[in-house]
Amino acid sequence: MSSPIHHHQFLLLGAGELGTAFLPHLSSLPNTHITIAIRTPSKYAHLSGPNTSLLSLDISGPSEDLAKTFANYSTVIICTGFGQPAGTITKLAKEILQAGLLRKEAGLGKLWFFPWQWGVDYDVTGDCGGLMPLFGEQLQVRKLLRSQAAQSHVTWTIVSTGIFMSFLFEPFWGVVGEEKAGAGFVVRALKSWEHKVTVTSVSDIGKTLARVVAGDVESEDRILYIAGDTVSYAELAGIVGRVTGKNVRREEWTTQHLEEELAKDPENLIKKYRVVFAGEGVWWDKEITVNYKLGMPLTGVEMYAKQHLAA
Ligand SMILES: NC(=O)c1ccc[n+]([C@@H]2O[C@H](COP(=O)([O-])OP(=O)(O)OC[C@H]3O[C@@H](n4cnc5c(N)ncnc54)[C@H](OP(=O)(O)O)[C@@H]3O)[C@@H](O)[C@H]2O)c1
Structure with a gap:
């Protein structure tokens, strides 16, 4: 300690x-x-x-x-x-x-x-x-x-921290979107349905940071991991369907597809980020996180989706 x-x-x-x-x-x-x-x-x-x-x-x-x-x-x-x-x-x-x-x-x-x-x-x-x-x-x-x-x-x-939780649901990110005319939702997997992403809400980053600076965890000269949640894109699609009760269209954006899209528009930062998030280093198991070790309840993807997507 x-x-x-x-x-x-x-x-x-x-x-x-x-x-x-x-x-x-x-x-x-x-x-x-x-x-x-x-x-x-x-x-x-x-x-x-x-x-x-x-x-x-x-x-x-x-x-x-x-x-x-x-x-x-x-x-x-x-x-x-x-x-x-x-x-x-x-x-x-x-x-x-x-x-x-x-x-x-x-x-x-x-x-x-x-x-x-x-x-x-x-x-x-x-x-x-x-x-x-x-x-x-x-x-x-x-x-x-x-x-x-x-x-x-x-x-x-x-x-x-992974990406901010809000970012996962931003329409411009393109991973979770609402279909036109109330036809439900679309969830797009970056790389594959098994690939994962770690997300944390900004408030939870602050909550965990306060425990770190209070000295509740070994933190000197090291990298700490936190995670509100780590989900596969398949799990994300399931959550969106469960929470909204609406149809979810599933679209897989493979690495090849994402790279082809970027090649058409090479300065597009969001397209670059999508290629990055189809790669490694963008998720980690919750069990290695500070918040898990401290037993801190943080907002997970399902809770966030209930607060922001449910009708
Ligand atoms: N993991 C993720 O998904 C993710 C996503 C976005 C950001 N981030 C991280 O979140 C952090 C903050 O992002 P944010 O979204 O909170 O940023 P933000 O909303 O753009 O806020 C930036 C703040 O920095 C101040 N600032 C900008 N330029 C400055 C300068 N030259 N001198 C002094 N202050 C300056 C701005 O104030 P004024 O302009 O009024 O001076 C503003 O208060 C970053 O460290 C970034 O890595 C992570």
Whole structure:
């Protein structure tokens, strides 16, 4: 069991879908202050509270300044979302290492770093054969942390979450869709009906993160896995049928089909993601997860579907 930090000074970078979902869980921990860093604090005034304050910060700023800012916090959690220029997550990781050294010089405790890795298993996916340079960069950040964090007075924890639960049901993702004129639903398998996907709701990621930072699980310098659920596409189709009581048309999008679709439209990010999700590293057994080991009830696919699909 890790020894918990008794006074958390969190810096939460980004308050979008994920950062906002973390707030209620982190702010309810004892002896905690959360500083939310975003570019325009006036947009986020509603998030400030008794132990939550706002800081104007742009992660594209000079490294020296950012490292000095990061050094003021015991824990830095990155939730800045997609759409950052290539190299941003590496820049941030290097600034964190610099901040760790500044804390060491100042006689402060190690800096605990949760990098921008709330997703799949980048050790397995790599850069997906060149398809996903961002995933390749995620892997390089892991290598950097593994090789340099200890001497930089930094402890790191990566939390692999699978895709956000909501994403599985997004019409643009194309896996679960409603047919026209109330004719039921379509479920499309990526790769095959036996292939699986791990999904977690953003609130459950926050709930589990709070247990991690509270020291309820061994988390130092390692990758943790969580899962609201891990389902095969066959199971998903069964759930959609059961929950809606409607007809479910099943369509298999094989890897060959997904690659042909991408070849027609090679810059289409969603098509790239579908090819990636037909590959490995996108699911894991629930039994290896932190939430399973801690006996935490999280929202599974069937419960989420009941809340969002049932008439
Ligand atoms: N597993 C999945 O399925 C999945 C899917 C999507 C995302 N994710 C992960 O979820 C995380 C967050 O995603 P999200 O959807 O919550 O992102 P989001 O909703 O786009 O929010 C991004 C936040 O970061 C802030 N931000 C953006 N650029 C910034 C900059 N240069 N300096 C400072 N702040 C900046 C934004 O604030 P302002 O623009 O107001 O400054 C906003 O608050 C990411 O780590 C991503 O890996 C995972």
